[in-house]
Amino acid sequence: MADRTMTRADLTEAVYHEVGLSRSESASLVESVLEEISETLATGEAVKISSFGSFSVREKAPRVGRNLKTGEEVTISPRRVLVFRASHVLKDRINGNSASGRGF
Amino acid sequence: MTKSELIARLAERHPHLSQRDVERIVNTVFDEIGGALAAGGRVELRGFGSFSVRRRNARVGRNPRTGATVEVGEKFLPFFKTGKELRERLNMKDGED
Numbered sequence: 302m303a304d305r306t307m308t309r310a311d312l313t314e315a316v317y318h319e320v321g322l323s324r325s326e327s328a329s330l331v332e333s334v335l336e337e338i339s340e341t342l343a344t345g346e347a348v349k350i351s352s353f354g355s356f357s358v359r360e361k362a363p364r365v366g367r368n369l370k371t372g373e374e375v376t377i378s379p380r381r382v383l384v385f386r387a388s389h390v391l392k393d394r395i396n397g398n399s400a401s402g403r404g405f
Numbered sequence: 406m407t408k409s410e411l412i413a414r415l416a417e418r419h420p421h422l423s424q425r426d427v428e429r430i431v432n433t434v435f436d437e438i439g440g441a442l443a444a445g446g447r448v449e450l451r452g453f454g455s456f457s458v459r460r461r462n463a464r465v466g467r468n469p470r471t472g473a474t475v476e477v478g479e480k481f482l483p484f485f486k487t488g489k490e491l492r493e494r495l496n497m498k499d500g501e502d
Contacts, residue, residue: 307441307448312434319433320426330419330430335453337414341406343494348406353435354483358495381495383454385485394443395458395481 342383352390359384442483452490459484 309331317327338348338356347357363379387395406414408431416427438448442458449455463479487495 305446307437307446309450311441312437312450315433315437316430320429322426330415330422330427331434333415333418334411334431334434335450337411337418338406339453339491339494341411342491343497346406348411350408350411350435353408353439354485356485383485383487383491383495385454385483387483391439391442391483394439395483397443 345381350388352388354385354387354391357384357386358382445481450488452488454488454491455486457484457486458482 309328312331313324313328316322316331317324320327322330341348342356342358345358347355349355358381361380361382364377366375366377367373368375412424412428412431415431416422416424419427422430438456441448442456445458447455447457458481461480461482464477466475466477467473468475
């Protein structure tokens with residue numbers, strides 16, 4: 302697994318094995334989970350998944366930047382960015398299993 | 406929105422599923438992502454974002470209160486990069502979705 306990137310297909314397969322749904326329904330449920338989270342974040346509301354982490358939306362103020370090639374000043378518009386904070390459970394899990402016995 | 410609220414909203418959206426099944430689905434999704442990261446892997450969910458693990462090298466730190474030096478071992482931190490589509494959705498005006 303470590304050599305391969307996990308995708309929706311792998312999540313679908315896991316849901317398929319875990320619950321007695323068809324593959325296509327499993328796929329649509331995986332999509333629904335991501336969609337529900339995305340919709341909530343798009344309204345500016347944070348999403349907290351216990352023992353995994355939280356996603357929150359941060360407002361960035363407008364600022365003046367510079368086009369590095371031409372040197373002209375440009376205004377970088379105010380924007381919202383997503384911030385993910387991993388929970389301690391997830392951090393511990395990553396360090397418990399991966400800090401030892403890894404190739405680097 | 407908390408995990409239990411997410412489960413409730415999904416159950417509403419999929420009325421033919423029991424709340425218990427929805428709960429198992431949500432737990433499976435996050436457990437799988439966590440497992441892939443714990444195995445040192447990456448998770449890429451197009452349009453949503455990707456999860457990866459970044460390594461922090463061992464360093465010598467200081468206890469800010471006592472000033473004593475402490476060895477901080479190498480560690481791994483989960484990292485999330487927002488996908489293009491979600492990043493754009495965050496910046497749409499409300500109701501434009």
